[in-house]
Amino acid sequence: MKKFFSMMAVAAMALAASCSSNDDPVPAPVPTPTLTPNPDVTALATPAPVKGEVKDTEFTVSWPAVANAASYTYTVNGANPTSVAGTSATVTGLTAGTEYQFAVKAVSGDATKYSDSAYSATLTIKTTGGTTGGDTAASLKGSAYFPIVLDVVSIENILDKVVADFRPNEETRFLYVWTDTYTAGTAAGLNFFGNTEGYTSLVMGSQGWAGAGFCVKDGAARDKLAQIMDAPAEWYLHIGIMSAATDTYAHTIRLTDGSANVDLVLKAGGDYNYTRNGEWQEVEVPMNYFTEKGITYRTGNDDGDFNVIAIVDADNQPVAAPGTEVNYDAIFFYKK
Structure with missing residues (x-):
């Protein structure tokens, strides 16, 4: 069986050769480009979010300013990235007594010098209320x-x-x-x-x-x-x-x-x-x-x-x- 497969492969190669003109150039393989980081671009520092006021349906988070950041982007539960210019955010429209995962990154305003930071470690925040029993x-x-x-x-x-x-x-x-x-x-x-x-x-x-x-x-x-x-x-x-x-x-x-x-x-x-x-x-x-x-x-x-x-x-x-x-x-x- 192995021998038959080899003979068929040779026949297929011969057929392929007969279908091409000897004058057609054979294209050289295109090498995969190597991406080299630009040594002139520095990644911004990652913000460190701190929990602020927490209510039944909203919470506030702040973080220290990151040098050379033009703005910040945060996510809640890993979705819906939201951009803010300052160093705080108030997230509204939430469910009482529910945990949320907040993360934020610094955004560069000059891509020739700085790249965006990584997202911060997630900060878990639970809204108040939500209990069905007692005060x-x-x-x-x-x-x-x-x-x-x-x-x-x-x-x-x-x-x-x-x-x-x-x-x-x-x-x-x-x-x-x-x-x-x-x-x-x-x-x-x-x-x-x-x-x-x-x-x-x-x-x-x-x-x-x-x-x-x-x-x-x-x-x-x-x-x-x-x-x-x-x-x-x-x-x-x-x-x-x-x-x-x-x-x-x-x-x-x-x-x-x-x-x-x-x-x-x-x-x-x-x-x-x-x-x-x-x-x-x-x-x-x-x-x-x-x-x-x-x-x-x-x-x-x-x-x-x-x-x-x-x-x-x-x-x-x-x-x-x-x-x-x-x-x-x-x-x-x-x-x-």
């Missing part, structure tokens, strides 16, 4: 916090005010689920504070009851809860909750101090009224509601199991049907 300006501007469920973006607002972090870390802090009761739901869409980091979603099983607890095994961290007892009326339990259940199921939050338990029943007409509408709802309860019913935080805790807060079915309350989903987020104790 974030208030609940994230307290003076002290014990976070239990809180996303990584929101906790940046309170890092210097965290007394003890109770968020699950699979080492000394856990979310336990009673066997064969709740299963994991799907945390789709924005969380309570309008971020995309997810939340805790639980789906009712077929046992006829359910329970889950946020367990803290660090006794020294739990000891710090005792400071709530100094002024319980100034401390609050904050909860973001979302459910679309149409039955009369009561969402029950249980606090414990290691010995006493106190339940908070969330339902229409319950201890704290709660309307299920498939949207995030905010619940804030002063901690003296619990201390007056018997919760007494104290020091001297060992490193044994201790559910700082639990989600349970309360006695004498309707039980949800299997498959009922309830979502929790933004759970923390905080002092206003």
Whole structure:
């Protein structure tokens, strides 16, 4: 087969030769030109954008002036390049609670001496607002916090005010689920504070009851809860909750101090009224509601199991049907 192919190739070459005049010149191959940078042209320095004022539907960015730049071009999310003469830009018409990627470059006015700069590293800016639950300006501007469920973006607002972090870390802090009761739901869409980091979603099983607890095994961290007892009326339990259940199921939050338990029943007409509408709802309860019913935080805790807060079915309350989903987020104790 290989030999046949070679003979056919030779025949084809002979035919091609017979179709040309011996007088026709054979064109020489055209070499690919080599592009050599002009040593007389200097690239402009790359601007360094800085985030300015941020609102629900717009934000402002500025940058230091670049020597020999005639103007600047910026992009948002890599699209729609926009030229500006000055060293700032206000981007409008945006969506509240949404992240945007901003980049800018310096533009030369004399191409014989200077070339445009590269685009800057992208600056991520998130517009304010966009949350469907609660007043974030208030609940994230307290003076002290014990976070239990809180996303990584929101906790940046309170890092210097965290007394003890109770968020699950699979080492000394856990979310336990009673066997064969709740299963994991799907945390789709924005969380309570309008971020995309997810939340805790639980789906009712077929046992006829359910329970889950946020367990803290660090006794020294739990000891710090005792400071709530100094002024319980100034401390609050904050909860973001979302459910679309149409039955009369009561969402029950249980606090414990290691010995006493106190339940908070969330339902229409319950201890704290709660309307299920498939949207995030905010619940804030002063901690003296619990201390007056018997919760007494104290020091001297060992490193044994201790559910700082639990989600349970309360006695004498309707039980949800299997498959009922309830979502929790933004759970923390905080002092206003």
